[in-house]
Amino acid sequence: MAVETGSRRGQANWSALPVPWAVAAADRIPKQRYYDPDFYALEAQMLWPRVWQMACRLEEIPRPGDYVTYEILQDSIIVVRVDAENVRAYHNACRHRGVKLVEGNGNRRTFVCPFHGWCWGIDGRNTFVLQPEAFAEGNMHPDDLQLVSVRCELWGGCAWINLDDGAPALRDCMEPFASIYDAWHVETLRTEWWQSCRLPVNWKLATAAFMEGYHVPQTHPQLLPTSMPSSSKPPGLARTNLYFMRTLGEGMAGMTHANDIRIAEGLQNIELPDDPAAAMAIWRSTLNDAIVSWHRARGCDMPDLNDLARRGITEAINFAFPHYFLLPQYSSASSYRIRPLGPEETLFEIWSLTRIPPDQVTGKPTPPEPMAPDDPRWPPIPAQDFSNLPRQQKGLHSKGFEFMRLSDQIEGLISNFERVIDGFLAGLPYDTLVPAIRKTNTTIDVPIADLGFGS
Ligand code: FES
Numbered sequence: 471m472a473v474e475t476g477s478r479r480g481q482a483n484w485s486a487l488p489v490p491w492a493v494a495a496a497d498r499i500p501k502q503r504y505y506d507p508d509f510y511a512l513e514a515q516m517l518w519p520r521v522w523q524m525a526c527r528l529e530e531i532p533r534p535g536d537y538v539t540y541e542i543l544q545d546s547i548i549v550v551r552v553d554a555e556n557v558r559a560y561h562n563a564c565r566h567r568g569v570k571l572v573e574g575n576g577n578r579r580t581f582v583c584p585f586h587g588w589c590w591g592i593d594g595r596n597t598f599v600l601q602p603e604a605f606a607e608g609n610m611h612p613d614d615l616q617l618v619s620v621r622c623e624l625w626g627g628c629a630w631i632n633l634d635d636g637a638p639a640l641r642d643c644m645e646p647f648a649s650i651y652d653a654w655h656v657e658t659l660r661t662e663w664w665q666s667c668r669l670p671v672n673w674k675l676a677t678a679a680f681m682e683g684y685h686v687p688q689t690h691p692q693l694l695p696t697s698m699p700s701s702s703k704p705p706g707l708a709r710t711n712l713y714f715m716r717t718l719g720e721g722m723a724g725m726t727h728a729n730d731i732r733i734a735e736g737l738q739n740i741e742l743p744d745d746p747a748a749a750m751a752i753w754r755s756t757l758n759d760a761i762v763s764w765h766r767a768r769g770c771d772m773p774d775l776n777d778l779a780r781r782g783i784t785e786a787i788n789f790a791f792p793h794y795f796l797l798p799q800y801s802s803a804s805s806y807r808i809r810p811l812g813p814e815e816t817l818f819e820i821w822s823l824t825r826i827p828p829d830q831v832t833g834k835p836t837p838p839e840p841m842a843p844d845d846p847r848w849p850p851i852p853a854q855d856f857s858n859l860p861r862q863q864k865g866l867h868s869k870g871f872e873f874m875r876l877s878d879q880i881e882g883l884i885s886n887f888e889r890v891i892d893g894f895l896a897g898l899p900y901d902t903l904v905p906a907i908r909k910t911n912t913t914i915d916v917p918i919a920d921l922g923f924g925s
């Protein structure tokens with residue numbers, strides 16, 4: 471069956487997969503995907519147990535014995551640092567009668583079950599059973615008493631888990647995202663703040679809100695060039711650029727870091743040529759060099775921003791399927807993680823990450839208490855994004871609304887993301903899914919892609 475798009479443009483070589491509420495026209499997304507309990511249950515069965523998920527930042531578990539619990543749907547996973555190099559993950563369930571072993575996070579040498587006191591080392595080996603002679607020998611095999619391992623791999627300053635032992639390696643599922651952010655040295659970024667929002671919307675709706683810049687004029691008017699002190703010529707050029715940096719900085723509480731803004735302020739009066747393009751090029755490269763030298767001088771690992779620009783690594787945002795974003799700005803970055811809490815409930819987390827000299831890193835970040843989307847403490851940009859989402863979730867239920875009508879040119883990432891999900895729900899093999907995942911691990915504002923699912 472040929473793909474049907476509302477516009478008949480951007481035809482991709484694929485057909486609707488045998489999935490309820492499948493995306494049958496690439497630019498039309500059925501609304502039921504965002505609230506139908508059966509669709510949600512299918513995701514819980516076919517998607518989440520087979521994808522790499524960001525389980526924690528490694529700075530949460532710097533020392534041996536440091537652990538966090540990562541909760542996804544009905545599963546709880548213990549992620550624990552065993553030594554300087556190794557982090558392991560286990561199902562958070564006692565091998566005796568299933569009690570959840572630990573809650574939250576902390577530091578332990580031994581996990582002790584609160585019910586009958588069985589114990590495990592951080593290497594997962596059982597170290598104590600009360601009255602083992604009271605059990606049949608067949609129930610006491612040491613191998614069988616180990617905590618059940620979960621796949622865990624490290625990348626980009628984070629531990630990632632996958633509940634499927636047959637899944638491809640993390641890196642295979644993270645390209646080209648992983649290579650781009652290796653170049654950014656994201657593994658040395660540190661948390662400046664970490665906040666979370668409990669949103670009354672489906673997790674895919676929350677995700678899609680960050681997959682296009684088409685909403686910026688209406689939702690974030692302060693980010694439009696027309697709201698800036700306008701000039702593409704010096705000296706206004708530096709002022710315009712600084713306006714944008716400050717607006718992003720205040721808007722996200724650190725998306726453009728105050729350190730970098732201060733460095734730009736110091737350069738405001740440099741000599742620039744009259745030609746606007748040449749002036750912009752010199753302003754950018756001078757600012758990049760100044761930021762790089764400042765951070766390196768204080769002992770931070772910092773990529774060469776002009777080298778990244780020369781290599782074309784300039785995207786302001788990239789998505790990693792299924793639930794992670796990175797948004798670098800100069801020395802720093804924002805990062806998002808999205809998790810379903812129910813068909814119409816989502817945990818949306820935001821990190822503000824920056825460069826901190828290694829000798830000034832103090833303590834470890836701990837999970838924030840989730841805030842409401844309309845909490846006055848949200849900085850302006852997320853507050854604006856969050857304000858639309860509950861209204862959109864309500865609107866989806868309208869009898870007068872059937873499907874989302876996507877731009878096949880600039881809202882394509884939403885379609886690509888939704889159709890990879892269909893690939894998972896249809897149980898496609900990994901060698902078909904991985905190339906499609908890579909086509910969603912992209913920047914935003916991209917066209918609908920051919921995911922190669924064929925017909
Ligand atoms: S349930 Fe854990 S020791 Fe019995």
Ligand SMILES: [Fe+2]
Pocket residue numbers: 679680685689690851855
């Ligand atoms: Fe936004």
